[in-house]
Amino acid sequence: MLTRKQHELLRFIQARLEDSGISPSFEEMKDALDLKSKSGVHRLISALEERGFIRRLPNRARALEVLRQPDDAGPTRVPATVSVIDAPAAARPVARSIPPANDVIEIPLHGRIAAGVPIEALEGQSMLPVPAALLGSGEHYALEVSGDSMVEAGILDGDFALVKRTNTARDGEIVVALVRGEEATLKYLRRENGLIRLDPANAAYEPQIYAADDVEVQGKLAGLLRRYH
């Protein structure tokens, strides 16, 4: 999954966060990896972000967060901090005196979804409070959207998709589709003579066609949350 350098950098960031709590700057990472320029670091960071190992606030200094460990987990705390959006459950283990107002529902944030990348399962890590008005009936969960394959449908990188769990969907609906048990993606669903077509909403990507058996609908898009900084 990671190259040698990426791995090395990830470990370094992890270590720094654990003992000082302060993100290393590009300059510091540059030295740690024994490079002579920050550009290399920049690329490595981008790669790590793309692969879902870290998250960062764009255009902010020292704003790194480790989301996943490389597979050789190492002597580190496991789940690591998973929430940017205030994880009430995790951050405050204790009694919530006042129940969330009754027009609000807490739904689990299951991880991220991107075109071509499996959902990172983060089961129960954090909950996201959502106005009930945004959801219909049924069980829902949230996914953070990664990538730009649905931009033309107004779904941007970093948005939170609120998904209703269901196995069925109608043509033209936006669904979370699991392909061959491997890749989960957010796409328009369309059926064509026994086959299933998953359409992105971005001219830069191609529609994909699969046998009906290869595609499992895991839910359909019920709402969307976005945050501007």
Next chain:
Amino acid sequence: MLTRKQHELLRFIQARLEDSGISPSFEEMKDALDLKSKSGVHRLISALEERGFIRRLPNRARALEVLRQPDDAGPTRVPATVSVIDAPAAARPVARSIPPANDVIEIPLHGRIAAGVPIEALEGQSMLPVPAALLGSGEHYALEVSGDSMVEAGILDGDFALVKRTNTARDGEIVVALVRGEEATLKYLRRENGLIRLDPANAAYEPQIYAADDVEVQGKLAGLLRRYH
């Protein structure tokens, strides 16, 4: 995740809350960080809030709450919900004006906004519950978006825009702009040699340029909610 100063301040606040139970004032934080003005503290607090480490009640003295620890958990008690919003109980026997914010805030839905059409004022008609995590500090309100002038920014007809009330905005931010006291529109704000340009995010519409005096910023876009049916 944090810069050195941010980290230092967070630790200080944390420490104070733990042993005295009272939030430090800006003045005290200023001294603790060895600054000569409270403004610096103000910015650091804002950064911490933006990154989700603390929460505060706007315009309230000593109303800080630590939500997360930096990753170097330190010698501190567990996540500790030291929710000491405001002074000790003894000091104020009576009513607490604002309840310790839950994870949900109710904001007023002021009506609809469209390119070229005044906001239909619906003052206080209805409230929309919104996860606190979507909003920063400050006063917010919601508007239903009408029209397609911002589609390329992922803002569609029927979406709810969560707007932070403010008179100022930086270039490139999406703002609610009132033009000549008449038309309120949601647009990208840009300044060009003394003039103000309002850019739509839709190639079918033209940017509009006004004298600075003709445009009043009423708020800036802080979040977005969408529902799919």
Next chain:
DNA sequence: CTTTTAGTGAACATTGAGAGAACAATCAAG
């Protein structure tokens, strides 16, 4: 109502950080 204290935020200057183009070197796979 008036003072005092706390918090907000604009403005300006300085320094450090991050983005990204450009180009060369390395190495594994075909």
Next chain:
DNA sequence: CTTGATTGTTCTCTCAATGTTCACTAAAAG
């Protein structure tokens, strides 16, 4: 050998983070 991915490096440009001053608003106290 050619191709493509990864890496090392240099440079440039913009903007974030910080320190500071000052003016202004809101809330508590008298």
